[in-house]
Amino acid sequence: MVALLQFRRCFMPSAQLYAVVFDAYGTLFDVHSAASTIERLFPGRGSQLSQLWRGKQLEYTFLRTIGERYVDFWSITESSLQYACDALMLPLDPGARHRLMQAYNELAPFAETMEVLLALRESQRHLAILSNGSPAMLRALVANAHMENLFTRVLSVDAVRQYKPAPAVYELASRCLDLPPQRIVFVSANGWDAAGAGWYGFRPYWVNRQAMPIERLDSPPRKTATTLKGLPEYLDQLEASQN
């Protein structure tokens, strides 16, 4: 089952030295998998709208965190969709808005996501999600992908009312998993999120799916890969080097 989404201090017996905490959007789930829904509504604009929507969505999480004007990720996702449609001069009627927002709750996992999660679970590893998504969005996403039994915790930033890379967000995972930061391998496809996790003290594993340059934020990842596939082996090696 999807575990408690709200923060609470909780004991977690650790079968292994390291727990694995995943970012959700862009890392486990493909934020651009909604492009086909967009394409049906706005032919020829799927990719462009999807990119602009995602970029503005992140910008709004940054601005609202700095400006101390938190609203949840559902609200931000709606506002950024509206902005992106305004910018491309696409009409967004209530029906289209509903379908696009719904598509965000049904984002597809990447091709390798499920097999990697299953492999990690088989080796008794504790897995968690730490995401900007609201609790309801994360519940929908995980249920839609039939991943209910895979995570020890599904944590939303909503508990601290700030977005990544606020230290309070990463602290939430550390506290709730009852593990010091250095025992958390944090997996993200967002270079800036990996950098933020590194600032906090996690071991960042950057899934550089889009062959982007490294972020110049003085916080390089411990490991860079192009997909999640090598993660189980990386963890095995990491454990072995500690024993």
Added chain:
Amino acid sequence: MVALLQFRRCFMPSAQLYAVVFDAYGTLFDVHSAASTIERLFPGRGSQLSQLWRGKQLEYTFLRTIGERYVDFWSITESSLQYACDALMLPLDPGARHRLMQAYNELAPFAETMEVLLALRESQRHLAILSNGSPAMLRALVANAHMENLFTRVLSVDAVRQYKPAPAVYELASRCLDLPPQRIVFVSANGWDAAGAGWYGFRPYWVNRQAMPIERLDSPPRKTATTLKGLPEYLDQLEASQN
């Protein structure tokens, strides 16, 4: 002379009800005026590199503020230049880096900037800059444009070690001008900066130079224009409506 760049509480006799606080980059000075320098170094890539550099520069101010990892704007401008060159696979040797960074200290004012500032000064209005720029960058920028005598204060976020739209940044202007927020007309060409100023309680005047859609941040500007030209008249009307 360029007034104190660091914060201090100071009494300012107010000739008029409202003071005018300007954003610098993109508002008074054209951040893309360095594109011609870029074009000479990297023919055909001036505009593209300039856009990417500016976008990443802002993103780094956001990320470092949220992540509590402040470095000054000179350092951020260098890092974001490096990232932009990495992304476009352009070689950045020390000479090119120096010339591009130097260009950032010599950004051109927009065509109407000087005449508007002079008109506002003629009516005894207090003018200030409140900018992400480091004190040294702002000094260079203002001196290069021969604007030393125009501003009551030139304020850098460096005094609070956070970037816009942190409330502490806007508070700096309010405190140093010794004016309540509602008596400050805040002029910015960055929609998100106008929104942040509005969150804080300033009266935002958005110079929408690039015909962008309004930001969906629940903080609409009090006034929107395409250049600075109408600002003196707006202020006169505002004062008149209060008397």
